[in-house]
Amino acid sequence: MHILQLVGIGLTATVLVAVLRAQAPQFAMVVGILAGAVLLIQVVQSMEDVVRTLNNLAVSAKVNHAFLDTVLRIIGIAYIVEFAAQVARDAGESALAGKIELAGKVGIVILALPIVTDVIDAMVHLLP
Amino acid sequence: MTPEIRAIFQVAGIGFLVAILHTILKQSGKEDFAYWTSLIAFVAVFVIVIGYVDHLYKEIERVFLQL
Numbered sequence: 791m792h793i794l795q796l797v798g799i800g801l802t803a804t805v806l807v808a809v810l811r812a813q814a815p816q817f818a819m820v821v822g823i824l825a826g827a828v829l830l831i832q833v834v835q836s837m838e839d840v841v842r843t844l845n846n847l848a849v850s851a852k853v854n855h856a857f858l859d860t861v862l863r864i865i866g867i868a869y870i871v872e873f874a875a876q877v878a879r880d881a882g883e884s885a886l887a888g889k890i891e892l893a894g895k896v897g898i899v900i901l902a903l904p905i906v907t908d909v910i911d912a913m914v915h916l917l918p
Numbered sequence: 919m920t921p922e923i924r925a926i927f928q929v930a931g932i933g934f935l936v937a938i939l940h941t942i943l944k945q946s947g948k949e950d951f952a953y954w955t956s957l958i959a960f961v962a963v964f965v966i967v968i969g970y971v972d973h974l975y976k977e978i979e980r981v982f983l984q985l
Contacts, residue, residue, distance in 0.1 A: 841982065
């Protein structure tokens with residue numbers, strides 16, 4: 791990832807969207823979605839090294855692999871949901887954005903449920 | 919100029935052209951044509967964008983969800 795390149799893409803897309811918004815609002819929205827997707831693709835691709843390093847650390851620390859797996863899944867859900875909600879909010883659909891975020895929150899809670907159960911199990915075992 | 923940047927400029931260019939075409943067609947009294955031109959161009963552009971969003975989903979799935 792080249793930070794200058796990414797910022798350049800963002801600025802170029804911003805100028806294009808700002809000019810297009812007066813002429814053709816629907817195309818402005820589409821350009822916004824496209825630029826956001828391109829930027830996020832680059833960011834996620836460079837995120838891969840971080841995830842791999844975390845994975846190696848977890849393996850060498852002998853942490854239960856399911857925990858890190860859950861955390862990574864939650865991060866992935868957060869990225870997708872944030873992207874979709876911002877697109878919806880950008881198009882003036884705040885209500886829809888709220889629903890998308892609600893869906894993401896529910897998904898995260900469902901994913902985190904096994905960890906919570908594990909913690910409560912451990913606490914119950916500690917109690918006399 | 920990577921393919922992604924080219925796609926952004928392509929979509930913006932199609933948007934400009936369609937806006938101009940829409941105005942011309944509307945001023946020459948062909949409102950029906952203007953509407954359909956905008957709609958078809960929008961669908962065509964949307965297909966490009968959907969491809970990129972699909973790519974984004976696949977990347978996120980590959981990096982975060984399948985380790």
